[in-house]
Amino acid sequence: MTPRNLKLASLLFALILVPVAGAQAADAPQAPEAFTVLFNGRDFTGWHGLGHFDIRKLAEMSEEDRAKKRADDLTDLNKHWRVDNGELVNDGQGVYMTTDKDYGDMELIIEFKLLPKGDSGIYLRATPQVQVWDFNQNAGYWKHGADKGSGSLWNNSPASPGKFPLIFADKPIGSWNSFFIRQLGDRTWVWLNHQLVVDGVPLENYFDKTKPLFPKGPVQLQTHGNEVRWRNICIREISPHESNALLRGNKDPEGFVSVFNGADLSGWAGAVENYEINDGSIVCKPEKGGTIYTKEEYGDFIARLNFKLPPGGNNGLAIRYPGTGDGAYTGMCELQVLDTEHPKYGRIDPRQIHGSAYGMVGAHRGYLHEAGQWNYQQVTVKGSTIKVELNGVTILDTDLSKVTEYMANSPHPGKDRVSGFFGLAGHNDPVEFRNISIKRLN
Numbered sequence: 001m002t003p004r005n006l007k008l009a010s011l012l013f014a015l016i017l018v019p020v021a022g023a024q025a026a027d028a029p030q031a032p033e034a035f036t037v038l039f040n041g042r043d044f045t046g047w048h049g050l051g052h053f054d055i056r057k058l059a060e061m062s063e064e065d066r067a068k069k070r071a072d073d074l075t076d077l078n079k080h081w082r083v084d085n086g087e088l089v090n091d092g093q094g095v096y097m098t099t100d101k102d103y104g105d106m107e108l109i110i111e112f113k114l115l116p117k118g119d120s121g122i123y124l125r126a127t128p129q130v131q132v133w134d135f136n137q138n139a140g141y142w143k144h145g146a147d148k149g150s151g152s153l154w155n156n157s158p159a160s161p162g163k164f165p166l167i168f169a170d171k172p173i174g175s176w177n178s179f180f181i182r183q184l185g186d187r188t189w190v191w192l193n194h195q196l197v198v199d200g201v202p203l204e205n206y207f208d209k210t211k212p213l214f215p216k217g218p219v220q221l222q223t224h225g226n227e228v229r230w231r232n233i234c235i236r237e238i239s240p241h242e243s244n245a246l247l248r249g250n251k252d253p254e255g256f257v258s259v260f261n262g263a264d265l266s267g268w269a270g271a272v273e274n275y276e277i278n279d280g281s282i283v284c285k286p287e288k289g290g291t292i293y294t295k296e297e298y299g300d301f302i303a304r305l306n307f308k309l310p311p312g313g314n315n316g317l318a319i320r321y322p323g324t325g326d327g328a329y330t331g332m333c334e335l336q337v338l339d340t341e342h343p344k345y346g347r348i349d350p351r352q353i354h355g356s357a358y359g360m361v362g363a364h365r366g367y368l369h370e371a372g373q374w375n376y377q378q379v380t381v382k383g384s385t386i387k388v389e390l391n392g393v394t395i396l397d398t399d400l401s402k403v404t405e406y407m408a409n410s411p412h413p414g415k416d417r418v419s420g421f422f423g424l425a426g427h428n429d430p431v432e433f434r435n436i437s438i439k440r441l442n
Contacts, residue, residue, distance in 0.1 A: 027086065035109065035234040038099060038219070041086040049077030049095035054207040055126045055217055080223065088221070088230040096123065096220040097230075104216045105238040105392075108181040111231050114173050119224040121154070124183055125217030128155040128206050130190055130198075132177075132228070135170050151179070151190045151197035155206050162188065162201030169195035176231075184243050185367070185392020186213035202394070212393045215366050240369040240391070244306060244376040247392050248435070252304060256437040259294050259422070268292050269323070274426060281308075281434040284315060284426035293321050293423030300441035303379045303422060308432040311371040312342040315431035316358065319381060320420030327425050330414045333357040333400060334425050335379060335388060339371050351407045355388045355395040359407035360415065363388060363396040382441060384416065 031037045038046060050073055058066060073095045080094030088097060103125070110122065112132055117139045121129035131154035133139070133146045145154070149168035156163050169192040171177050182189040183203075190198035203213050221230055238246070252258075262280040265272045271290025276283050282292075298320070307315075316334040318327035328334035338345065340353040350356070355363030355377075367390050369375050380387040384401035387394060400415045414420075424433060 029086070029232050029234070031234040032109070035107075035236045038233040038235050039088055039230070041083070041231075043083060044077070044081070044097070046100050047097050048100055049073030049081075050098040050126075050218070050220065051095045052128070052222075053126070055214065056207070084229075086231060088233075090120075090221070090223050090228050092223055092226040092228070094223050096222050098126075098220045099218040102216040102218055103183075103235065103237060105184050105240075105243045106182075107236045107238065108179070108183075108219065109232065109234045110179045110181070111176050111233075112179070113176050113229040115227050116173055118173070118226045118228055120226075120228045121222040121224070122179070122181070123218075123220035123222060124181070124188065124203060125214045126220060127203060127213055127217065129153070129222060130179065130181060130188070132222075134173055135168070136173065149192070149197070150177070151192040153188060153190075153198060153201060153203050156201070156204045157209075160201060160204065162198045162203075165190075165192070165197035166199060167195055167197060169193045169197055182238075182246075184238065184247055185390075186394075187247075187392045212364055212367070212395065240373045240375070243391065244374055247376050248304065248306075252437050253439075255439040256302075256304065257439070258435075258437045259296075260434070260436040262434065265292065267295055269295050269421075270423065271426070275424075278432070281432040282424065282436075283430050283432050284424070284428070286430050287428050289426040289428045291318050291321060291327050291423045291425045293318060293323065293421035294438075295421075297419050297421055298381075298438060298440060299419040300382045301422070302381075302439045302441065303436070304377070304438075305436040306374050306376055306434050307337055308374045309337070309339040309368070309371050310430055311339060312344055313337075313339045313371065313429040313431045314427040315429065315433075316425035316427070317379065318421070318423030318425045319379070319386065320414070320417045321423045322414065322417070322420050327414075327423060328358045329410070329412050331420055331423075332381070332415055332417045333360060333386065333412065335386070335396075336363075337431060340365055340368060342371070349407050355390055357386060357396065357398060357400060357403075359410060360400060360403045360412060361396065361398040363390075364393070365395075367391055367393045367395055380441075383418075 076095045120132040132150045148164045149170045152165045153162040180191040186202040187200045188203045270292040274288035274290045315337040320332035321327040336356045338354045350362030378389045385399045388396035
């Protein structure tokens with residue numbers, strides 16, 4: 001997070017927490033502007049019971065089995081949870097308090113209070129967790145890192161920078177603590193008592209480490225052996241437009257150079273007659289195609305851009321393109337730009353979905369914004385490796401030098417190229433691109 005964004009977020013946190021935390025505990029909670037109250041202070045409306053559970057398995061259940069599980073979990077919920085003076089209270093046992101609604105990008109405000117030896121957490125998209133625990137040595141959790149405080153993504157791998165909080169920010173046990181949590185893609189920011197403790201670290205998919213965090217899921221309040229109290233729970237869903245802006249920031253970091261001026265195709269070559277400029281965007285003309293590419297060549301680089309797909313739209317990013325031929329084969333690769341979720345692409349090869357190194361390595365699916373909305377993507381090319389981050393989620397991270405099998409057994413003679421042009425590989429659809437900038441790494 002840039003210093004300016006961090007300052008703004010901290011200021012926002014300070015402003016929105018005061019009126020909520022200042023209300024009487026028994027009063028109906030009041031949400032800050034643009035936020036929605038998740039817990040009404042009276043009952044469990046908007047919530048249900050669900051324990052530590054892979055939500056993909058819920059989708060695989062029959063309606064009958066899901067209904068039975070929900071009923072059993074409700075019985076358990078009513079046994080171990082209660083409302084006391086406007087606060088959600090758990091006795092330390094049972095299923096987790098779980099929102100009825102699933103959330104993607106969002107901001108969450110929540111307060112908690114622990115008893116001695118308390119241990120709990122907040123699941124985001126049904127995934128563990130933002131850690132909450134007693135930091136005192138006699139609680140017995142120091143062997144797990146509790147001396148560093150709450151707020152970290154404790155279930156991340158040991159090498160993760162979010163495994164432990166950046167600073168210690170807990171208040172004494174028995175005091176109310178305040179969280180402000182932002183989730184964009186799989187990246188998580190956590191402020192505990194106004195202090196930044198996790199700074200944009202991916203929350204790992206606990207249930208399948210080979211895949212990114214689920215695109216959406218419920219918020220859950222964990223039970224873990226001792227009483228925990230929660231109050232003033234509010235949420236704000238973040239639109240794709242705002243998410244793109246937050247992820248990209250107000251300006252590109254040092255070293256990035258814009259390669260598109262928003263007015264014309266100066267600095268570009270190739271099939272420029274098949275593209276047009278529309279409201280500051282490069283658009284492939286309908287029923288036209290061909291590759292346009294920068295006149296400058298690049299070896300190792302990072303490219304940042306925004307793109308918008310029409311329903312069923314198809315285009316691509318030509319990486320280390322030589323200036324001739326089909327960039328998917330003559331260049332290092334073509335990174336697919338495709339409305340993968342359109343019905344007509346339901347049965348395509350995994351190596352064809354959006355973000356894939358076409359025909360060679362498939363990307364993770366399900367992280368595009370809906371057709372007609374802008375997406376933000378960053379591509380990092382180093383040596384033979386390519387990393388693609390889409391809307392805050394790493395959907396491809398691969399080494400093309402290790403690829404030995406190709407879709408349709410069609411070889412890619414250009415995959416070992418060490419330099420070339422950066423381009424857009426039009427495929428007859430009016431896909432739009434803007435805010436294209438590149439940083440050289442060599």
